[in-house]
Amino acid sequence: MLFHSPNLSSYFNASRNSTSIRVWLKFTASISSLKVVWRKDQKLDEAVDNDKSWRQCAKVVKEVLNEPGQVIPLRYLEKRRERLRLPIKIETFLSRNPLLFDVYYDRIKPKTQPVKFLRLSDRLQRVLDENERIYVENEPLIVAKLCKLLMMSKDNVVSADKLVHVKREFGFPNDFLENLVPKYPDYFRLIGNPGEGNSFLELVSWNPRFAKSVIEQRADEESELTGIKIRPSFNWKLPSGFLIRKEMREWIRDWMERPYISPYDDASNLDQASQEMEKRTVGVFHELLSLSLYKRIPVPILGKFTEEYRFSNAFSSVFTRHSGIFYMSLKSGIKTAMLREAYKGDQLIDRDPLLKANDNFVELLAEGRKQREEQLNLQKQAVKNNVDMVSMRNSTLNDLDLTESEDLYSS
Incomplete structure (x- = not known):
């Protein structure tokens, strides 16, 4: 009213x-x-809660944007999780938000072993532009x-x-x-x-x-x-x-x-x-x-x-x-x-x-999560197909064994 x-x-x-x-x-x-x-007021509390996820993602993006060259070793970002108040490991964060960053290998110092680095994905750069x-x-x-x-x-x-x-x-x-x-x-x-x-x-x-x-x-x-x-x-x-x-x-x-x-x-x-x-x-x-x-x-x-x-x-x-x-x-x-x-x-x-x-960023996150869900569903379907094939093969073998047993009995 x-x-x-x-x-x-x-x-x-x-x-x-x-x-x-x-x-x-x-x-x-x-x-x-x-x-x-x-x-x-439950509805207004929900309004505050609705954007908690994308704000957390924005913090991580900002952390990378503030780095020289806008790239960062993955393990360095992992060490900053507590300051960023990120409750999950960076690897998990990346798997849940696959369109934000590209992962590649590079050396932190000459003659050191290559390690994983993060840089902005082309999709994220287009959103920022x-x-x-x-x-x-x-x-x-x-x-x-x-x-x-x-x-x-x-x-x-x-x-x-x-x-x-x-x-x-x-x-x-x-x-x-x-x-x-x-x-x-x-x-x-x-x-x-x-x-x-x-x-x-x-x-x-x-x-x-x-x-x-x-x-x-x-x-x-x-x-x-x-x-x-x-x-x-x-x-x-x-x-x-x-x-x-x-x-x-x-x-x-x-x-x-x-x-x-x-x-x-x-x-x-x-x-x-x-x-x-x-x-x-x-x-x-x-x-x-x-x-x-x-x-x-x-x-x-x-x-x-x-x-x-x-x-x-x-x-x-x-x-x-x-x-x-x-x-x-x-x-x-x-x-x-x-x-x-x-x-x-x-x-x-x-x-x-x-x-x-902000909407552009939220849409990118949603698209990435939808993509991840589809990949997970494909993986689950592939596992189910493998199980079905094994079950079918075992059933066929059992039928063959039964047929051979019946032939032996008849003879």
């Missing part, structure tokens, strides 16, 4: 009849003391995302090293600081050297086109469609069966009725403990998750930007306090903040154009 703040009371009245799952809380006047017990084309095609989107991240931040400056750390979350290419940022001097200024811990990316000019959140854009589109001025507001969505107690219903209703505060507005005059700051913080998280590829980001990663985006030290409680807007998955022991409205079941509703790069 999706609804804006005017529909809150009807939802809450209807929810009184639901008893299967309950959200308990302790309510006081202070925002920070509002406690909501976390409840599992295609992904480069996708990045070029969607460069305006990447620039807009980067501008938005800076425009929401304090003083419009963000640590360059932190941005590199979240490049995968937002779909930035690996070399965006080296090759993309210098192409747009009207937007960006890079201060210091990335990788040395003291470099920053600064916004040079403010573009009003980028200073509009997803929620504001949605309100504008609805206003244009209906001819009625729609106020920007969060969508509130909970799975059926959730019950919210009266005190929290009243607090949410009042909070939702407060004016929306854009994450691109100056928040320097807001009290950190005020409901206005809470409104702005929820807006920032909503926008950050909306800009991300999968509309979800691990909470520890968000925590790295506490200073840049003026988050409180207890910022993660926002995700459970506003459980109709967000969901916090605990899958794989990592807290991941998710945007509820972005999903239908375990599937994304609107897919970011940059996701095509």
